[in-house]
Amino acid sequence: MGTRKPNGASSIYKGRDGKWHGRVTMGVRDDGKPDRRHVERKTEAEVTREVRKLERERDSGRVRKAGSSWTVEKWLTYWVENIAAPSVKANTTAGYRVAVNVHLIPGIGAHRLEKLTPEHIEKLTQKMQKNGSKPATAHQAFRTLRTALNEAMRRGHLTQNPASLAKSPRLTVIEVEPYSVAEVQRILEAAGDRRNSARWAIALALGLRQGEALGLKWDHLDLDKQALRVRRNRLRPKYEHGCGGKPCGKKAGYCSQRKQTNDDTDDTKSAAGRRVIGLPASVVQLLLEHKEVQGTERRRAAQLWQEGGWVFASPTGRPLNPNTDYHEWKRLIKDAGVRDGRLHDARHTAATVLMLLGIQERAAMDVMAEPKQS
Known part of the structure; x- marks a missing residue:
């Protein structure tokens, strides 16, 4: 009769079903009972390999929690709504949701979390690009997945992150070509005839991002001390229906009671x-001239004016919608007769704009210096 193995020792045996079985004690479960894992294979060699693998995970402290029934879809949904959303900015969460719901769940959501491999991830990002997604979109989905799986690993649902082993999608670096002096002159001239004309000169001259420019309030400026504090970022508005039990049939953003x-x-x-x-x-x-014009608009709007203190506002005082602002930029550069370019890239033209506004080179360099913390 063989010697009885001590409690907790791994065991390998052939069952009555003709298959080989292995059992490994990985630790203690949350309820205090032993965490005993079972593997089943056709041959003794195969089951031995699986037993040794579990033992290595146990000995290295990389043990997946017992009873994990997470699929990739369940984990990503839980992560984005319960872990990411309360801890990151709204725009970041919105980007995560797009990556999760549009790309990751349809592509790899059915896999068990612990069975997801680097190859699954690489095939997904390659398929995305074959189907027309831009490299940047595939890269964003990849980064979102890697972040979500890092959290799964930290919580013991995974022993390693397959996204950290997978090859990330290759990004093409687009070189930004700033507008020339002549192009900037035409943009500023065309902007001078438009409402909120200062929005374009200020943003281009100071290198402000769109959200930073549209998020400016008058109390962020000290015109006497000639200083501007960048503090807030304008968000793209999101809407839900307000039409009650009888939906209007339109998208929420177009609902009259949104x-x-x-x-x-x-x-x-x-x-x-x-x-x-x-x-x-x-x-x-x-800015002083713009403030005076805005005061005239406020008086004209009378009771329709919604005071919010915005530097750049709608005719009724509301903050400008980033989407409206984007299309206004496109119309501006078309009217100016200059090549198409992203508003974000136009920030690289700041030094040129400062020169055209009559600022000496040394002063322009001071304005464009590394931002000061405050």
């Missing part, structure tokens, strides 16, 4: 984004 579900602004993207920018005298003058 209700906005998010805030107008959020803190700037990073600590580096919260900065103080010195305002040259010519820029201060532009």
Whole structure:
């Protein structure tokens, strides 16, 4: 008769079903009972390999929690709504939701979480690009998955992150070509005839991002001290239906009784984004003139004006919608007769704009210096 193995020792045996079985004690479960794992294979060699693999995981401290029934879909849904959403900015959460719901769940959601492999992930991102997704979109989905799986690993649902082993989609670096002096002159001339004309001169001259420019309030500016504090970022508004039990049939954003579900602004993207920018005298003058024009609009709108303190506002005082602002930029560069370009890339033209506003080169370099923390 063989010697009885001590409690907790691994065992390998051939069952009555003709298959080989292995049992490994991995630790203690949350209820205090032994966490005993079972593997089943056709041959003794195969089951021995699986037993040794479990033992290595146990000995290295990389043990997946017992009874895990997570699929990739269940985990990603839980992660984005219960872990990511309460802890990151609204825009970041929105990007995560798109990656999860549009790309990741349809592509790999059916896999068991612990069975997901680097090859599954690589095939997904390759398929996305074959189906027309841009490399940046595939890369964003990949990064979102890697972040979600890092959290799964931290919580013991995975022993390693397959996204960390997979090859990330290759990104094509697009070189930004700033507008020339002649092009900037035409843009500024065309902007001068438009409502909120200062919005374009200020943003281009100071290198402000769209959200930073649209998130500006008058109390962020000290025109006497010629300083501007960047603090808030304008968010793209999100809506839900307000039409009650009888939906109007339109998208929520076009519902006549729509209700906005998010805030107008959020803190700037990073600590580096919260900065103080010195305002040259010519820029201060532009803002003073703009404030006077806005005062006239306020009086004209009368009771329709919704005071929010926005530097750049609608004719009734509401903050500008980023989508409306984007299309206004496209119309502006078309009217100016210059090549198409992203508003975000136009920030690289800031030094040129400062020169055209009559600011000496040394002063322009001071304005464009690394942002100061405050």
